Amino acid sequence: MNISDIIKPENLVYEKSKLQLNTIMHYCPGCSNGVVHKLISEVLEELGLQERTIGVSPVGCGVFAYNYIDIDWQEAAHGRAPAVATGIVRTNPDKIVFTYQGDGDLASIGAAEILHACNRGENIVVVFINNGIYGMTGGQMAPTTLEGQVTSTTPFGRNIDLNGYPMKITELIAQLPGTSYVTRQSVQTAAAVRKCKNALRKAFQNVDQKKGTSFVEVVSTCNSGWKMSPVQANKWMEENMFPFYPLGDMKDSEKNAPVSKN
Amino acid sequence: MTEEIIIAGFGGQGVLSMGKILAYSGIMEDKEVTWFPSYGPEMRGGTANVTVIVSDGRISSPVLHEYDTAIILNQQSMDKFEQAVKPGGVLIYDPNGIIRPPKRTDINIYKVEGTRAAIEMGNPKVFNMIVLGGYLKVKPVVTLQNVERGLEKSLPPRYHNMIPLNLTAIRKGGEILEAMPKP
Amino acid sequence: MGELRLMKGNEVLAEAAVRCGCDGYFGYPITPQSEVMETLMELQPWTTTGMVVLQAESEVASINMLYGAAATGKKVMTSSSSPGISLMAEGISYIAGAELPCLIVNVQRGGPGLGTIQPSQADYFQAVKGGGHGDYKLIVLAPASVQEMNDFVELAFELAFKYRNPAMILTDGAIGQMMEKVELSDHKPRWTSEEVRQKWGSWATVGKVPGRPHNVITSLELDSGKMEVNNLRFQEKYRKMEAEEVRFEEIMCEDAEYILIAFGTSSRICQKSIELARAKGIKVGLLRPITLYPFPRQAVANLARRAKGFLVVEMSAGQMIEDVKLAAFDAGLSLPVEYFGRMGGILPSPGEVVEALEEKLIKK
Secondary structure, X not given: OOHHHHOOHHHOOOOOOOOEOOOOOOOOOOOOHHHHHHHHHHHHXXXXXXXXXXXXXXXXXXXXHHHOEOOEEEEOOOOOHHHHXXXXXXXXXXXXXXXXXXXXXXXXHOHHHHHHXXXXXXXXXXXXXXXXXXXXXXXXXXXXXXXXXXXXXXXOOOOXXXXXXXOOHHHHHHOOOOEEEEXXXXXXXXXXXXXXXXXXXXXXXXXXXXXXXXXXXXXXXXXXXXXXXXXXXXXXXXXXXXXXXXXXXXXXXXXXXXXXXX | OEEEEEEEEEOOOOHHHHHHHHHHHHHHOOOEEEEEEOOOHHHOXXXXXXXXXXXXOOOOOOOOOOEEEEEEOOHHHHHHHHHHEEEEEEEEEOOOOOOOOOOOOOOEEEEOOHHHHXXXXXXXXXXXXXXXXXXXXXXXXXXXXXHHHHHHHHOOHHHHHHHHHHHHHHHHHHHHOEEOOOO | OOEEEEEEHHHXXXXXXXXXOOOEEEEOOOOOOOHHHHHHHHHOHHHOOOOEEEEOXXXXXXXXXXXXXXXXXXXXXXXXXXXXXXXXXXXXXXXXXXXXXXXXXXXXXXXXXXXXXXXXXXXXXHHHHOOOOOOXXXXXXXXXXXXXXXXXXXXXXXXXXXXXXXXXXXXXXXXXXXXXXXEEOOOOOOOOHHHXXXXXXXXXXXXXXXXXXXOEEOOOOOOHHHHHHHHHHXXXXXXXXXHHOOOEEEEOOOOOOEEEEOOXXXXXXXXXXXXXXXXXXXOEEEEEEOEEEOOOHHHHHHHHHHOOEEEEEXXXXXXXXXXXXXXXXXXXOOOOEEEEEOOOOOXXXXXXXXXXXXXXXXXX
């Protein structure tokens, strides 16, 4: 079999989503962001939501998300994506609006915006990439950095006395009556990727059904920031991040008591 | 015709609403009007004042340092605004609580015992309308008919049953107005 | 003839927004402008025109909600007072950088810091020179009456969409709290989704449709070569505004030897000062800039050619006076340009202005 045989349409075994643009990604090899982008593209394509969806990208590694997924996008100021998404969805209630935010953006500078958007039950999807570090600016401490974790601003490890505790913001958000679906996922194995895709699909379906806020955290690796190989980073995440940030659904209004809004 | 008025007293005496009814009556008479209040914490219990300007032409400054007429309802306002009446102008006051009556000789001073009359009428709330009636007797810048129309416009319909009482109070004010002799 | 009412400036902003087909208001309470949102909540426009009104968790959130909605081609506004506008500065810079049309109202109060709640004009620099970071300009309109609070809402939106640029109504607590006779505009319907798509679909995030590349609203451009090109485009737009959108009013300037220059509330005070000064035989007129950006530089220069002196009257330590001096200087003209003003929420009185005119220009 030569190359021309391999690329025959009948030999096609895998095709990227039509919503994934051909732009070369800026993400480091091993980064979880690329996988999550692929999953969002696939879900939007499968649900036929391309023309109705508006994405809001953050400040942080996800800032250029708009270069990779073929939908209309807005780039928000640092931490403000939930407010931007509120403005969009309130004036365009027929649109499918989602934010894509990292831990610094969502849990630090944007803590007020995410809490209030979720508390109002804005009909949006929030995709929260938690890798415990500021990747874009070169590996500084994030609110979700683990105790003892070394970053460029915690060179001797995160010290609780000095830096406070790692923040379980997703657990906080699950308490808010405006959220209908709150889950924590990961994408380091094929099985995890499948589960994460199901979670994202559910989140976007929820918004299409106007169920309020759906919040999908993806515990992620930042092998560059963590200064590890991608394989080491996955292992470190499983051994250190998962015990503190356990995976699974925290809230699902279909299963739990119904939420008060939407 | 341009009439520049300051109405000053305690918050709660109906200073701002007296000004508002006067301004609305002005509009009913196709006049230009401006209603400029003191606002902020002083509204809550302290002194309150409002500048009302009624004019046949375009109104310049809502902020004034001298007035054609001052309607004074407490001592603090007397201390503050007696000197701000233009020479030849008018000062109208309710003597209730006034311990230092106005002394100027180059202006026309009138007294309206609005507080007492309102109690006699059995409704202390119409106090400000009695004072307004006194003012309109001295300076008929708007007709009583247009005050009635102004009340209709400025009051929510659920209070329209109060309009006759307010008009009675305005007439009462005109009756009890007393010109103070010049020393 | 539209509907005549006696209304506060702040209330009129709300009425005018609904009547001009505004799609959304996002705000946070602050004195002396809270009546804007209070009036909107009373009017409940979502039950009539479909306009959205939302009390945000902060001014920071409000301005970013504006960003999101404006980027979909919607006609949206916020209002605040000085400290709140400082909080919005980041968002305003992003909105200018992303070239989004919207309306921001600043009902100024005395600063700096928490300051006072009384009227001030000390945010002039913030409004016309930036306030946020980067080279950008807002279209800045300065109403001087409650009627103009009505008229300028629609004008601000018109200019904002014409130039894809944020517009600001720069007013103060005096006009916000003052009631005057106002003729309200007639109701205009909001744009339908189809109209928005037709008018602004080339850039707005209205949903990607086949046949056009996806629309991206961003102020980010890491390639500094391209960022310079963006900046040059912005500057070209600002020059066009300067050429085409200058608005001002001249009062009794024909025979005037001295010119008062003032905007908003202080221009109203100066009109009384003119009456007082003319009664004394002083020939004085008023130049009232209506657009603070673009500033009426040509009008200043024209008056500078024939006046004996300018007195710039501001409720600040003297901010617009710099633009007056620059306009005269750039025209190669030299004349006495003096300042009079009050600060911290104190309003100058008409008499004080006349005294300052005599003291600073005539007796010299």
